[in-house]
Each structure stands twice: as structure tokens, then as C-alpha cells.
Amino acid sequence: QKEVEQNSGPLSVPEGAIASLNCTYSDRGSQSFFWYRQYSGKSPELIMFIYSNGDKEDGRFTAQLNKASQYVSLLIRDSQPSDSATYLCAVRQQGGATNKLIFGTGTLLAVQP
Amino acid sequence: EPEVTQTPSHQVTQMGQEVILRCVPISNHLYFYWYRQILGQKVEFLVSFYNNEISEKSEIFDDQFSVERPDGSNFTLKIRSTKLEDSAMYFCASRGEVEQFFGPGTRLTVL
Numbered sequence: 001q002k003e004v005e006q007n008s009g010p011l012s013v014p015e016g017a018i019a020s021l022n023c024t025y026s027d028r029g030s031q032s033f034f035w036y037r038q039y040s041g042k043s044p045e046l047i048m049f050i051y052s053n054g055d056k057e058d059g060r061f062t063a064q065l066n067k068a069s070q071y072v073s074l075l076i077r078d079s080q081p082s083d084s085a086t087y088l089c090a091v092r093q094q095g096g097a098t099n100k101l102i103f104g105t106g107t108l109l110a111v112q113p
Numbered sequence: 114e115p116e117v118t119q120t121p122s123h124q125v126t127q128m129g130q131e132v133i134l135r136c137v138p139i140s141n142h143l144y145f146y147w148y149r150q151i152l153g154q155k156v157e158f159l160v161s162f163y164n165n166e167i168s169e170k171s172e173i174f175d176d177q178f179s180v181e182r183p184d185g186s187n188f189t190l191k192i193r194s195t196k197l198e199d200s201a202m203y204f205c206a207s208r209g210e211v212e213q214f215f216g217p218g219t220r221l222t223v224l
Contacts, residue, residue, distance in 0.1 A: 032211065034212070034213075036215075042217070042218075043202075043204050043215040043216060043217050043218045044156060044204070044215045045215070046212055046213070046214060046215075049211060049212060088155075088156065090156075098144070098146075098161035098163070098168045098169040099144065099161075099208060099213075100146065100158045100161055100169060101148075101156075101158065101213060102158070103155045103156040103157070104155065105154070105155045106155070
């Protein structure tokens with residue numbers, strides 16, 4: 001069973017701090033890695049994706065990928081209360097034309113004002 | 114900015130009834146998906162659709178489920194005879210080159 005694992009949290013950080021969210025995956029053949037934000041009762045909203053080892057930055061967000069360790073993370077700089085949500089890690093697996101996503105259970109982030 | 118839309122936002126039905134959930138994907142996308150999320154659980158893949166046919170389906174997507182693209186814009190998920198355990202949020206997604214964008218979801222409640 002191909003799995004994506006996340007700590008469910010909650011991860012509590014003060015406003016202005018860096019929030020670090022982590023994800024591990026079991027399928028070594030996974031190709032692309034996505035971070036979604038999901039507010040309670042809402043749909044997943046794409047933040048960013050990464051497919052090469054290293055860091056990728058987009059505004060206050062940085063995704064980090066280490067394929068050897070099968071580990072992907074999301075850093076949120078200058079965290080704001082509006083960042084409080086569940087962050088979903090999703091993995092696209094190798095092979096097939098469908099590019100379906102396998103999701104983790106998500107990490108609940110709480111940014112304290 | 115283009116977005117995926119879904120109707121209805123909330124559907125309440127009796128066990129054993131048929132429901133049809135509707136989605137309008139982003140217009141130039143070619144790959145379409147249905148996912149579901151039972152309350153408090155992870156988002157789960159149901160089915161993918163490309164070139165007017167199913168390209169992959171999960172174990173959840175049994176004979177009670179079907180998908181269709183009846184015209185150039187709509188993409189539907191039909192559940193023939195709903196069960197209590199079908200109660201969930203159902204999300205439609207469409208994909209361009211890489212990213213999958215999700216619609217707002219339909220909350221299905223089976224009584």
C-alpha cells in the first residue's frame with residue numbers, strides 16, 4: 001500500500017514565526033509532490049508543487065524535497081493567523097497516465113496572534 | 114481566474130436513492146477526477162477520466178458509481194443506490210499540465 005504520512009498536529013506557532021510542515025512517502029517512484037491548504041469545510045487549495053530535489057520558493061512558502069530520504073516539507077515564513085488551516089501533502093506516483101494524487105491525512109496548523 | 118465549479122453544494126438523499134453530482138472543469142483541461150473525503154479522514158481518489166473514458170478507478174469506485182461527460186463542459190458522478198457510508202464531501206478536480214485544481218465540493222448526506 002503506497003502511503004503518504006503526515007503528523008496530524010496541531011502544530012501551533014506564534015504569528016510571524018516560521019511554520020515547518022513535514023511529509024514522508026513510501027513509493028520511491030513518486031514523481032511530483034504537492035502541497036494543498038484546506039480550510040475547515042472547504043476544498044483543497046493548491047499552494048505549490050515540487051519535483052526536483054532541493055528547495056522551491058514561492059512568496060512566503062518554500063517546498064523542500066529529498067528523494068533519497070523520501071521526505072518533502074513546506075516552510076511558511078512570517079506565519080499569519082489566516083494561515084491557520086490543514087495542510088495536505090499529496091504525491092503523484094510514477095507510471096500510468098492518470099496522475100492521480102495520493103494524499104496524507106494533513107497537518108493542522110494553528111497560528112497564534 | 115478559471116475555476117472548477119460543482120453543483121449542488123449540498124445534497125441530502127435517502128438510502129437507496131440515486132444521486133448525480135455535477136462538475137464543470139476548467140475549460141482547456143483534459144484530465145478530470147473525482148475524489149471524496151469522509152468527515153475527519155483523508156482525501157481519497159475515486160476515478161480519473163480522459164478522452165471520454167475512465168483511465169483509472171479505485172477500489173471504492175464499484176458498480177454503484179459511474180461517471181460521464183454528457184457534453185463539452187459537464188462532468189458527472191452518479192451513485193446508483195446510495196448507502197449510509199457514501200456520506201462524504203465529493204470533490205471534482207481538473208488538471209492542465211501538472212497541477213490539479215479542485216472544485217468547492219458537494220457535501221452528500223445519506224439518511
